[in-house]
Structure formats: C-alpha cells, structure tokens
Amino acid sequence: MTIRLLLADDQALVRGALAALIGLEPDLEVVAEVGRGDEVLAAARDSSAEVCLLDIEMPGADGIEAARQVAAALPGCRSLIVTTFDRPGYLRRAMEAGASGYVVKDTPPEELADAVRRVHAGERVVDPALAADSLSGGPSPLTDRERDVLREAIGGASAAVIAGRLHLSHGTVRNYLSSAIGKTGTSTRVEAARTAEERGWL
Template identity: 75%
Template sequence: MTEKIRVLLADDQALVRGALSALLRLEPDLDVVAEVGSGDEVLETARSTSAQVCLLDIEMPGMDGIDAAAQLATELPGVRSLIVTTFGRPGYLRRALEAGASGFVVKDTPAEELAEAIRSVHAGRRVVDPALATESLAGGPNPLTDREREVLRECLDGASVSVVAERVHLSAGTVRNYLSAAIGKTGTTNRVEAARVAQRNGWL
C-alpha cells in the first residue's frame, strides 16, 4: 500500500478547517495530520508532524499564509505549500509564488480538484487557478516598493500621517513622500483610498 500524503491545514476559521479536513479524509491517499488556526503555528507544526503539504489560508492572525509559505520554503524546503483562499486577487497570487508557494487555488474549488492539487504539488508540480493566472499576467507586477506597502498598510484604519510616521519610525515628511508616490501609482486621490486599492489588488 502506498504511503499517504501528510497534509497540514492552516485556516483561522474552525468551520472551514473542519469541512476541509472531512473532505480530504475521504481521499484514500491523503492524511490530515494537523490543523492550526494561525500562520505563526505552521512551521513548528509542520516540523513536528512531518507534514508534506501545507494548505494555507492567506488572512490569518499573526503571520499570514504568504509569509508562512516563505518561512516553510526557507526552513523546510522539502515541504510544499498550497495557498487555499477566499481572496483570489492577482497580487496575492504573484506574492505567494514569489514567496515559494507551490500552488494557489480558491476555496470554492471542488473537493476532487483540491485533492488533485495536493497530489500535484506533492509531486513537485505547480498548480495555479487558471482564471487568476490569466488575470495576474494581465495586471502586471506590484508597482509598490516595500516601504510604500508598509506605509499604506498603516493607512488602512484611516490613521493620520503623524501616527503612521510614529508606527513605522520615519519622519512625517518621508511618510508623505512615500504616500505621494503610492497615490500616484494607484491612480487615487488620498492615502486611505490608495491603501484600499492596493489591498483590493493584493499588493499589501
């Protein structure tokens, strides 16, 4: 009998984790060895359970799924990560693949396709939702620099320039310069709008 593929599930919603786990356990060649609710738990749990494929949601408390994929790629390069998310944004797809994820699918993927995606990434292949791949190529790369992204993230809650400057340990003038560049690149008129457009495109 062939050895089962050891799968770790990371999603902050217990119901989603439970449903995914139940569906995957119906597959004779898959074994769900762990379920975690935050990105911070992924690396150690993958290590302790000898997981071979990690299914990662993007938006989780602490470390997000893309950062968790990057950590796995660095620390446990033999472990494959597959992003499974509600947020099918082209910018997320690009960032996930750059971080070292082996695949990217959306949560409404049928169970049999998800199981096939796990088998594919385990075999060393890359799996990407075709509609998203097309959209990602059409949308081009993320135009924002790391600093612009950092500053915009702090604007999502409507914080003032002085508050943002304090949070990112930069002068207010420097923050204004980054925001001005980001507003230009996103084609918006103010910092909050720029932050929201960037978030919607998956650039943050």
C-alpha cells in the same frame, strides 16, 4: 503511499470542512491543524507534513509569510494556498514566497485533492483564471516602504501617526503616501490603501 497534510486556517469551521473532505480521499491524511500563521512552521516540522494547505489571512502571520518560512526551513514540504482571495497580487506574492500552488476555496473537492497530489509531486498548480489575471495585471508597482505606509493608512491613520508607528519623519511618510497615491491612480491615502489591498499588493 499516503500524503501527510497540515491545514492552516483561522476559522475552525473551514478547517473542519477541509479535513472532512480530505478524509474521503484514501491517499490523503490530515496530520496537523493550526489556526495561526506563526504556528505553521513548528507544526509542519513536528508532524512531518508533506503539504501545507494555507489560508492567506490569519493572525500571527499570513499564509504567504508562512509559505516563505516553510520553503526556507523545510525544503521537502510544499505549500498550497487555499483562500477566498482571488487577487492576482496575492498569487504573485505567494509564488514568489515559495508556494507551489494557489487555488480558491470554491474549488471542487476532487480538484483540490488533485491539486494536493500534483503539488506533492513537485508540480505548480494555479487557478487558471487567476493566473491569466496575474499575467495581465503585472507586478505591484509599490516599494516595500510604500506598502508599509499604506498598511498603516488603511484604517485612516494620519501621516503623523504613521510616522510615529514606523519611526519615520513626517515628511518622509508624506512622500511615500504621495508616491503610492500616484501609482494607484487614486486621490487620497485611504483610497490608495484600499485599492492596493483589493489588487493584492499589501
């Protein structure tokens, strides 16, 4: 039996390398490739993919959101995050979104192929070191609104600019920023945003 795979990565070179490695496995077949997160669901449906290999950072929608969409609309299709980001916060968010596995891109080819087979069989597959870090780090302390505000702040936007973009009052944005700074143990909104991003909370 051949397992039908979809590859989603915004770097064509990476997609090509993954496709070539997977092509060496007699029971795995790449049936679709996309470079944007918002193309995953339609491509998975059209190709009858059984496992989606998803990068995290892609235009349109990230891999975590793509996994959420696939889990909701195609319950028979599994998602496996394959990314360079070994951040515990990303792992936690991906699993909460419905992903069946999370591995990093330097995983040996035979282990990646094994992860695909296990995910297809209904198992959950997670990089062991990352799983340990995730358990020790705990969940994100940030609220959804604090995350929204920090995403805007990461490029250095002022509270007034953030307020305009998110349709919030200036005072409300300042309160969210102050709370997020406290929770991340930093001293400025930019530091808070970068720390939250490094921990995979954004």
